[in-house]
Amino acid sequence: MTRVVRTxxxxxxxxxxxxxxxxxxxxVDLDVHAHEVVALIGDNGAGKSTLAKVIAGVLSPDAGIIERDGVPVTFSSPSAASAHGIATVFQDLALCENLDVTANVFLGHELRTGGGLLADGEMERTTRRILQNLTVRIPSVRTPLHNLSGGQRQAVAIARTLIGEPKVVVLDEPTAALSVAQAAEVLTHIQGLRDMGLGVVLISHNMNDVRAVADRVEVLRHGRNNGSFRADVSHETLLAAITGAA
Structure with a gap:
């Protein structure tokens, strides 16, 4: 039987x-496929956030290449990465507390009518559809962001990336500082991204979160690859790779 190799x-x-x-x-090497959550883990200073910034176009690599669908690409800025279907949610979320959910989802990408007015109805409908696809529960798409929980705000940040119809979403510590219940909600949204056919890179220190949603785990140590594992790998094996005891 001929084995099919996915790009x-x-x-x-x-x-x-x-x-x-x-x-x-x-x-560093890293592959991300469609319908896959790849967890990127490592101790502080391992290079996780630096790699995320390279993928996001925030930083330019000194060496090496990045390929999208097998084609080498260069990202000179986050907008260039976005144009190639890569979206990133960093820990600061970059949301506006005084704006409502719809305004945050379309922040910087507002839709307008032929007369130049904001297309509020279309933006609201699109926001509802995206949130429904992610199974996000909020009072209303017109709810001000400051009235939402930490988990709901993270969901809005994820929803915002989907406006550009990305193929890959990078999430930098999406469950940090969240309660157990809020973190569980965010993990459900991450599974939703995978179910939609996207590739997801999940940067996290939380091994329980990683084991709950990741299909594959990649370990960085001192800026270098230090192991690639299936999601059912033992906690001890991952800890050994992170600390260098393996």
Whole structure:
């Protein structure tokens, strides 16, 4: 039988990034496929956030290549990465507390009518559809952000990435500082992204979250790959890879 080899949605090949004498990333490889959640884990300073910023177009790598659907691409900015179907949600979320859910979802990408007015109705309908697809429960798409829980705000940030119809979504510590119940909601939304056919990169320190939703776990240590594992790997094995005891 001929084995079918799937081309990854995103491939990182031998990517390196230095800050002066500090080697943040050294020859890192990463593949992300459709319908897949890849967890990226490691201790503080392992290079996780640096890699996320390279993928997001915030930082330019010093060496290596990034491929989208097998084609080499260069991201000179976050908008360039977005144009290639890559969206990133960083820990600060970049949302506006004084605006409602719809305004936050379309922030910077507002729709307008032929007369130049805001197309409020269309934006509300689109926001409802996206939130329903992610199984997000909020009082209303006109609810001000400051009235939402931390988990709901994270969901709005994720929903905002879907306006550009990305193929890959990178989530940097999406459950940090959330309660157990709120974190569970966010993990459900991450599974929703996978079910929609997207590739998801999940950066997290929480091993329970990783094991709950990841299909594959990639470990970074001192800016280098230090193991690739199935999601059913033991906690002890992952800890050994993170600490270098393996």
């Amino acid at each position: 990854p949605l995103l491939s990182v090949r031998q990517v390196s990034k230095h800050f002066g004498a500090v080697e943040a990333l050294v020859g």
